[in-house]
Amino acid sequence: MKALVLAGGSGTRLRPITHTSSKQLVPVANKPILFYGLESIAAAGITEVGVIVGSTAAEIEAAVGDGSAFGLDVTYIPQSEPLGLAHAVLIARPFLGDDDFVMYLGDNFVLDGIGDVVDEFRKNPCDAQILLTRVGDPSAFGVAVTDDQGNVVDLEEKPKAPRSDLAVAGVYLFTPVVHDAVRAIRPSPRGELEITDALQWMIDERMTVRSTVITGYWKDTGNVTDMLEVNRTLLERLQPRVDGFVDEESEIIGRVRIENGAQVRRSRIVGPAIIGAGSVVTDSYVGPSTSVAEDCRISHSEIEYSILLRGASFDGIRRVEASLVGRDVKVTLAPRLPATHRLVIGDHGQVQISS
Structure with a gap:
């Protein structure tokens, strides 16, 4: 066959x-x-x-x-x-x-x-x-x-x-x-x-x-909805393991895998979740059903029930959930003044703005 x-x-x-x-x-x-x-x-x-x-x-x-x-x-x-x-x-x-x-x-x-x-x-x-x-x-x-x-x-x-x-x-x-x-x-x-x-x-x-x-x-x-659901289902079968670095100020709860070369500093990771090789999570919260791929950067942010592809970065973002984020995407805070939104969005993109 x-x-x-x-x-x-x-x-x-x-x-x-x-x-x-x-x-x-x-x-x-x-x-x-x-x-x-x-x-x-x-x-x-x-x-x-x-x-x-x-x-x-x-x-x-x-x-x-x-x-x-x-x-x-x-x-x-x-x-x-x-x-x-x-x-x-x-x-x-x-x-x-x-x-x-x-x-x-x-x-x-x-x-x-x-x-x-x-x-x-x-x-x-x-x-x-x-x-x-x-x-x-x-x-x-x-x-x-x-x-x-x-x-x-x-x-x-x-x-x-x-x-x-x-x-x-x-x-x-x-x-x-x-x-x-x-x-x-x-x-x-x-x-x-x-x-x-x-x-x-x-x-x-x-x-x-x-x-x-x-x-x-x-x-x-x-x-995207079904992709996130499959991700959640697979993470629930994840075998927890810490091969990367987790400092003493961080908290790891539940089924969490920290891949080799990843770093977690002053952060809270609640499983099921996976942090990919070479990724750095600092002063942040990564919640259940989240997959962070290789070489991502998460700083002063909160992310849950999401998939981040290789090289994505979040800085000062609260709060992200039910999201699929592409490779090498950078998400940062806009300046407080003027109170406007500045967007660079590709074809067929979808953006939700609360205010």
Whole structure:
């Protein structure tokens, strides 16, 4: 069995972060979201992985390399533009050959991995198997209708009137018959070859499409809210450790990891939280569910339930929460007079000002 990982796409819901960075490489708990998927694939016993890349190909390739760091053998497959998940399968045919494969969306997160569903697919083969999860607003996802045996009988992409609350999660398992399906379908009204249409073609052709409902934790990290929630979930599993420097005037409470080279001075860190290598926290408070990446500077500030990317700095800021802060961002106090706001904001940025 092989794996096909989708790491293209423009990440419009995470702008402006994704103007300069791949959405799959935005870190949660100080590790790119893509890495968790690659680790899950390796843990399932799959070693041959094709990675679909787009405009951020150079960044993805620099981060993942040849895959050996994950115990994988990675082949990169360029996609000129994001034309749908089924299109990714179509262009990956030379890599996939006639092997069974798992398709994994690189910005999705499955807390307990995919080992169980891969084992089930190997032991009880079917034409396709998909992961489903119950969601409050199915209209934002592909939605499945199943029979009493868990076989999928109908699929619809982002329906206005969903017929069930079972959303298609970002993990699919296929036999080679899917290649017939992706060649048979036509682009949807939004101009993409939808994998839900390919699966529906298989159902209409009386092929077996089985489902597994995820009972654990799954998230599509395509927006800031879900990214912060995954970060919180992962930090709750954090093993506390202090490899950096913490002075006697500081207080460390709960699950906190201070990475090698980090410094905490006259500050209070309340876990779960992680302070990345080379970061310096001085006269500040870092609260629960916060990930501070490498080489950040936090001085006389309060930060909670947030993700700070590499090189970000805060000086004299009270109080920041539920925020995703990009690389090398500098946040400082404005002069008290005149009482105006001075802003330099990139395209698609969002700013909230209390007064």
